[in-house]
Amino acid sequence: MSNIHFQEKFESRHNGPSPVEANEMLAKLGVSSIDQLIDQTVPSQIRAPKPLNLPKALSEVAYLKRIAEIAEKNKVFKSFIGQGYYDVILPGVIQRNVFENPGWYTQYTPYQAEIAQGRLQALLNFQTVICDFTGLEIANASLLDEATAAAEAMFMLYSARKNKDANVFLVSDNAYAQTVDVLKTRALSFGIELKIAAIAESELTDDVFAAFVQYPAADGSIVDYKSFAATAHSKNITVCAAADLMSLALLTPPGEWGADVVVGNSQRFGVPMGFGGPHAAYFATRDSFKRNIPGRIIGVTSDSNGKYALRMALQTREQHIRRDKASSNICTAQALLAIMASFYAVYHGPEGIKNIASRINALANLLDQALQSLGYTQLNAAYFDTLRVGLGAHAGALKSEALNNELNFYYNGSEVSIAIDETTTYEDIKTIVKVFAKIQGKTLNDVDFDALEENLGSSIPADLVRTSAYLTHPNFNSYHSEHEMLRYIKSLEAKDLSLCHSMIPLGSCTMKLNATAEMVPVTWARFGGLHPFAPTDQTSGYMQMIGELNDWLSEITGFAKMSFQPNSGAQGEYAGLMVIRAYHESRGDHGRNICLIPASAHGTNPASASMAGLKVVVVKCDELGNIDIPDLRAKATEHAANLNSLMVTYPSTHGVFEESIIEVCEIVHANGGQVYMDGANMNAQVGLTSPGHIGADVCHLNLHKTFCIPHGGGGPGMGPIGVAKHLVPFLPNHEVVSTSGEEGISAVSAAPFGSASILLISHAYISMMGGEGLTNATRTAILNANYIKARLENAYPVLYSGTNGRCAHEMILDCRGFKNFGIEVADIAKRLMDYGFHAPTVSFPVAGTLMVEPTESESKAELDRFCDALVAIREEIAAVEAGDVDQANNVLKHAPHTASVVTADEWDRPYSRQTAAYPLEYVRERKFWPSVGRVNDSQGDRTLICSCPSIEEYAEA
Incomplete structure (x- = not known):
């Protein structure tokens, strides 16, 4: 047969079992075909009447060629729109080793702290950045975006209000439009009245429970809110500020002038715009609100050996515990983006970030002076990076000329706002000035840039210039050369188990293959460099991809x-x-x-x-x-x-x-x-x-x-x-x-x-799988799950199954009976780490159980390794049940075992070091060492440390 028309199917790369393996698995299940298995699993009355009508599957090469052609339809003009989104310079060492690295992007949420110490440290660094920049005591490990963070703040302050009759949330009329829009949605359900007004002119009446301000404001102006905050507090009204993180390198932190909550976006710290996201929002507040703060908080505790360790604290999966009484429904943060932002702060350090912020401000100042020298009126007396220029009758002509020079500004009637960012160059400033000069019949020669540069004043009021230090911890002052930064990133990565190491069999969390071909386009400038508010005729590539x-x-x-x-x-x-x-x-x-x-x-x-x-x-x-x-x-x-x-x-x-x-x-x-x-x-x-x-x-x-x-x-x-x-x-x-x-x-x-920007990943997956491939993925997921069920049901009772004894794509293993012999489901989860595996979902939806989902991407060999591990652990439990092993002093209770424990000079445990570290032969070939022993959860909740502590602080705690 000729190979001329042969094309390798992406499906065979995505789905784990080979045809031979699939047949072996089907034989184990006692069925002759996967069709028979599906008929036994999926009720006939819900089966789709016809196959999916999707375009024919593309190869990886063909898809990347097609998406590159779509990307070319995006016009990436120089963006000076601002409004909460800015172009950035992502350091290459972070792009290559975090953003593009499956060792970072395939990790799961760090519910199993012992094999997640690397990203926990990176997230603790993020919290430290936020606390330091905002001037507040506590921060979480990120939220979805600035607008929803503001909405979370509104609800938190509403729930904590002292006057329970107050229902007005006073919102500055100079806040970002998208933030106000989301606040309107969230306020609707709780009977909160949004009062949108000029803050300086607003009366703080008894029905106001909190106020919201933008700092700097949406138009770029800087306002001193110190007296406003003091007046508000005198009336039991709390204050929330949405603050530009980069500006806080130069401006007085809101926590120092009286804000109770500060929210914002960390996008400026090295995260591409990506047409709107993903970006890590931040949320910081006073210590008094630490039990109310939404989202995840990383805290410092110790492990079973008394060593420094980290864990998620307080609000961990609060909604699964409190359900309809939860203060938030948050189940996802923006961890990867928060990690990137934290590494940006580590790489640049306090001086580096101050230099970036100062350069942004200086370029804005130079542009201000240049435009004024041409006769324009710049309306912001105080600003960090954004100018507001009155245009009058010139508005239309300026917009046309700016677009001719591939410049995007933010237009508001007869005014234009220009936001300077980290990527702006001296030549960009000259190009902008040239555009403004041209519509007045002038040229660049009419502006003396040298003279203007020598006489730049300050655009930040003296009372609002930051004087407090930030990023003083050694983590932000030690890794400024690329070699040191690379090694720091890799040292943290080595502490984390990800899909690079083994399957992550979490029920309902579907930790499947994230193929490289799916990830590649996300890093392209034609997708990463677009502002979400760019003119629609510049975004046709995105619109085509989203439409498809x-x-x-x-x-x-x-x-x-x-x-x-x-x-x-x-x-x-x-x-x-x-x-x-x-x-x-x-x-x-x-x-x-x-x-x-x-x-x-x-x-x-x-x-x-x-x-x-x-x-x-x-x-x-x-x-x-x-x-x-x-x-x-x-x-x-x-x-x-x-x-x-x-x-x-x-x-x-x-x-x-x-x-x-x-x-x-x-x-x-x-x-x-x-x-x-x-x-x-x-x-x-x-x-x-x-x-x-x-x-x-x-x-x-x-x-x-x-x-x-x-x-x-x-x-x-x-x-x-x-x-x-x-x-x-x-x-x-x-x-x-x-x-x-x-x-x-x-x-x-x-x-x-x-x-x-991450919609590209799903677009790629569907494009390369096609309708038949997607259906086969579902069939394989069901096969893999039922194969695990068949291998484990003699060792662990499977709690629920369908009419024909089949599970869907996941199953629940009942571990509650082991409690009679002192073995908790958490002991099994920790012992699995010694076998090189992340635990399945623990105690959800039924307490004392493990919910297992293998996905379609795992091979039979990997499924067998996982099953071998759980069968071996069941034998370890059997030894406890038989009385051969002490209920309190055994290999499960001491799990996980770190390298330092196993190699210590002294060993007084009733099992061998080999049993602890290498319980099965395959483990020896691919050992993953947990970096800490079992963490102390209760200690972390009793003494919450949510930013990088000094050695003295940690010892004291």
Whole structure:
């Protein structure tokens, strides 16, 4: 046969088992084909009637060629738009060794601290940067974007207000438009009244609980808020400031002039604009709010050997514990981007960052003087980087000439704003001046730049010049040469287990292959260098890519249209519920506030429902883990007049395709509600069925799960929502860039298309898999899961399964019986580290269990290694059960074992060093050493240290 038309399929690289391995696995399951397995697993009544109608799969080479052609349609002009987004210089050592390195971007959220010390340290560095720059005591490990961070601050201050009758959030009329837009959305559900006004002229009445200011303001001006903050505090009104992080190298930190909360974006610290994201927002506050702060906090504690160790503290998965009483539904941060920003601070250090900020300010100052010398009026008396120039009748001519020179400014009527950034050069300033000169019939020769440079004054008021030190910790003063920086990055990377080392078998988290070909285009300037508010005729490449992804995901989900604005799964849940709310209200149904949620649901479901202003009514599950249909019917009927929605995960969180799902949807619809499907488990649906086919009205997709965007050590994520035709008019709009119709809800994210640059990853995945490949991926995921079930069910009871004894793409291993012999599920999780594996999901959705999901990307060899490890651990547990080993002094209780413990001079444990370190032969060949012993969680919560401590501080704690 000729090889002329042979083309290697990407599918064979993405799916782990070879055809030979797949047949061996099927034999283990006692079936003759994968079709037979799927028929036994997926109920026939929900099966899709026809194959996915998607373009033919492309090879990796063909895809990269095509996406390069699409990228060429983006016009990357020099951006001076500002408004919270700036061009940056990403140091090559960080780009190559973090941004483009699977050792950093394939890590999971650091719930297993012992094998996550590297990224925990990098995130602690980030928190330290934020505390130092803002002048506040505590910071979290990042939020999604500046606008949603502001919304989180609003809700935190509202919940903590002393006057419970106060409901007005006073917002500066000089705040970013996208931030105000998101605040409007979030305020709606809680009856918070937004009062948008000039802060200096606003009366602080009794009904105001907090105030929000932009520093510097949206127009670039710098205002001294010290007296305002003092007056506010005298009336028990708290103050939140959104602050430009780079400007705080030169400006007095908000914490020093009285802000209680400071939020913002760390994008300027080396993270490309990427058409809006992903970027790591920050959130800092006073110590008194440490139990209220949303998101993840990294804290300092010690390990079982008394050594320095780090862990996630306080709010870790709060929404899974408190559910509808949670103060936030946050389940994803922007860890990878926060890590990049922290390394930027480490690399440049305090002097380097001050030099960058000073240069930005000096160039802005030079441009100011040059424009004034041409006769223009610059309206900002005090500024950091942004000028506001009055144009009068010249506005149209200036815009036209600027575009001719490939310059983007921010236009507001007869005024233009020009924001200088790190990438701006002296030649750029001259080009801008040339444009302004030309429309007055002048030239550059009319400006004496040398004289202007020699006589630059200060654009920052003396009272607001920063005097306090920042980044004093050795971490920010030791790694300024590239060699030292490279070694520092690698030293932290070596402490973290990622997909580079072994499978990460987390249930509902879908840690699959993030192929290199999918990742490459994200780093291209044609995608990374676009401002989210760039003119639409410059963004046609992005619009084509987003349009294609919309069509493909609509086909996959069975829905009419997608919104790409939500930039996390939890935010997708919230957006979907707000769309449903808008739909009901458009029909005059203003009282529909009941949300039915099965007891097995993800914790983000009830938390999101609460944030959307809904009252949660829990629906029981039966003894098989399925939705209790009689209970659902009774509660849907009882609340029919007020039924808003049902939130359901499919396959269920228990890893089962519930056969009653169509009936579930029909019951809800018959009682006037809408069905929200949580897309966390879409990995088991693609190509076999779809939310639209099943009967759902809206569904979010975790693109960072099913569609291959990597987890990045805890983010970024994307949670776009797909909706049925009747909900399309209500999809999220945006104040700056239109993304929906007049009935669309206000924005849920700062950027019009969320974290747009990483949509490229899912676009690449679908392009290279095609409809058949995507379907085969789902089939393989189900095969892999059932193979693990077959190998482990004699050692560990599998808690739930379908009618034919099959699981979907994941399963729950019941470890509760071991507690009778002193063995906790956490002991198994820690012991797995000695075998080179990250633990499955621990104690969710059922306490005392392990939820396992292998994904389609793992080979039979890797699945066997994982199963061998769990079988060996079961034998270790059996020795405890038999009384051969002490319940408190055994290899499980002491796990994980570090190299320093195993190689210590003294060894007094009742098992050998070999047993501790190399329990199976394969471990010897590819040993991953945990860098610390078991961490002390309670110590970390009792004494929260959330920034890099000095040795003295740590010893004291």
